[in-house]
Amino acid sequence: MKRLEQALNDYLRVRRCLGYRLREPEGLLKNFVAFLQAEHSPYITRKLALRWATQPAKAQPSTWAGRLSIVRRFAMWHSATEPRSEIPPAGLLPHRYRRKPPHIYSDAEIEKLLLASQQLPSSNGLRARTYTTLFGLLVATGMRVNEALGLDRVQVDLKRGILHIRRTKFGKSRSVPVHASTVEALKEYVRVRDRLFPAPLTPAFFISEKGHRITEWIARYTFAKLSQRVGLRPSAQGHGRGPRLQDMRHRFAAHTLIHWYRAGLDVERELPKLSTYLGHVHVNDTYWYLEAVPELLQLATDRLVHRQVQP
Numbered sequence: 001m002k003r004l005e006q007a008l009n010d011y012l013r014v015r016r017c018l019g020y021r022l023r024e025p026e027g028l029l030k031n032f033v034a035f036l037q038a039e040h041s042p043y044i045t046r047k048l049a050l051r052w053a054t055q056p057a058k059a060q061p062s063t064w065a066g067r068l069s070i071v072r073r074f075a076m077w078h079s080a081t082e083p084r085s086e087i088p089p090a091g092l093l094p095h096r097y098r099r100k101p102p103h104i105y106s107d108a109e110i111e112k113l114l115l116a117s118q119q120l121p122s123s124n125g126l127r128a129r130t131y132t133t134l135f136g137l138l139v140a141t142g143m144r145v146n147e148a149l150g151l152d153r154v155q156v157d158l159k160r161g162i163l164h165i166r167r168t169k170f171g172k173s174r175s176v177p178v179h180a181s182t183v184e185a186l187k188e189y190v191r192v193r194d195r196l197f198p199a200p201l202t203p204a205f206f207i208s209e210k211g212h213r214i215t216e217w218i219a220r221y222t223f224a225k226l227s228q229r230v231g232l233r234p235s236a237q238g239h240g241r242g243p244r245l246q247d248m249r250h251r252f253a254a255h256t257l258i259h260w261y262r263a264g265l266d267v268e269r270e271l272p273k274l275s276t277y278l279g280h281v282h283v284n285d286t287y288w289y290l291e292a293v294p295e296l297l298q299l300a301t302d303r304l305v306h307r308q309v310q311p
Contacts, residue, residue, distance in 0.1 A: 004033050004042065007078050014077075025070050032071055043084040044075045046092075053093060065095040102250030102292055103243035110139055110251075112230040113223075120222070126196055127209045131222055133189040134206050134214075138245070140182045142252030142278055145245050146216050151205040158187055165279070174279055220245055253278060253286065254293045261299040 008029055012022055035052045036044065053068035072088045079085040105113075117135055120128040137148055147165050155164040161183045163176040178186075197211045204213035223245045227233040233242035256274055260267050275286040290296050 003082070004036060007082070008033050008074070011074055011077050028067060028070050029074055032074075043082050044071070044078065044086055046086045046088050049075065049086075049088045050092065053088075061093070061095040065093040068093050102254070102289075103247040104254050104293060105139075105243065105247060105251045109230075109232060109243075110248075113226055113232070116226045116230050117222075120226075122209045124196055124209055126193065126207070129189055129192050130206055130208070130214065131219075131226075133185060134219065135223070135248070136185055137178075137182065138248040139251065141176055141178060142249045142256075143176065144249065144279070145219060147279070149204075149206060149214055149216055149219060152203040153200070153205050154203070156186065156205050158183055158190070172279065172281070174276070176277065249278070250289070250292075253289050254296060257289055257293075257296055258299065261296070 012026055012029075015022055032049075032052050036042075036048060039048055041048055049068065049071045053071060054064045055067075068088055072090070075085050075087045079087055114132055114135060117132040118128050120131055122128055134148060137143065138145065141163070143163075143165070151163065151165070155166065157164065161178050161180065163178060164173070165176060166173045193207060197207065201207075201211040202213045206214050208214050208218075224233060227242060228235045253274065257267060257271075260270055271286055272283055275283045278286065280286050
């Protein structure tokens with residue numbers, strides 16, 4: 001059984017040397033190896049891989065397919081040294097991933113969320129400041145949640161108004177200029193943070209009330225509970241379903257494109273700028289908003305019709 005654990009460690013090390021971060025796959029594969037050990041199987045079988053992948057039973061088919069694809073890559077690699085390894089065939093759990101339509105927050109919804117975040121209880125008052133500033137930054141810049149939480153103090157240049165983002169989702173780095181009003185909000189947060197923690201416990205820019213870097217999990221959990229409080233999610237057991245934290249990123253992109261259309265700009269020409277600002281690898285990822293947001297689709301259609309009727 002130890003051979004499987006060693007094989008997994010070797011697999012993760014090799015892929016990380018190739019530039020992959022593998023935060024989620026690592027946890028899933030460790031869970032899968034533990035599952036095989038509980039089943040007393042010294043190697044991967046298609047039957048066990050399928051059984052593991054289709055857990056939990058209430059998960060979406062896309063989740064099952066994603067879990068199986070992660071195991072399949074590991075099995076292909078491991079089969080080179082363990083010929084008994086069975087590789088789950090491609091398409092065993094066929095499911096085409098479809099991106100969830102974005103929720104474009106209204107100004108009123110954003111105001112409710114930020115007001116609720118200002119009322120978060122805390123022993124020293126920093127928790128409310130941290131989450132209000134964090135959520136406000138996501139609204140103002142369209143950054144990914146992990147990018148904002150991954151910021152270190154040295155990456156936040158408040159003199160020039162630039163955020164230096166390192167090792168993003170696809171391993172790229174970029175600089176994000178921010179509005180003067182955003183700079184002032186960040187400066188105010190720094191004043192409060194540094195007064196409470198004059199000797200930093202972490203290089204992180206955003207910290208918890210105990211002085212540590214905030215994890216993505218706790219940020220999403222806090223957002224979900226606030227969303228329930230203001231009525232954006234049902235107040236059921238657990239986190240409920242509804243608008244997500246990453247929808248703030250979608251709001252930023254959609255509002256930028258809508259503004260460009262209404263200003264009469266050549267959106268196709270401007271689009272690569274937005275794509276670069278958001279850290280998209282391909283401009284097609286930005287084009288997605290044109291069909292995902294009804295108002296944008298209508299504006300794009302109107303622009304096309306206008307061009308066709310012009311002499």
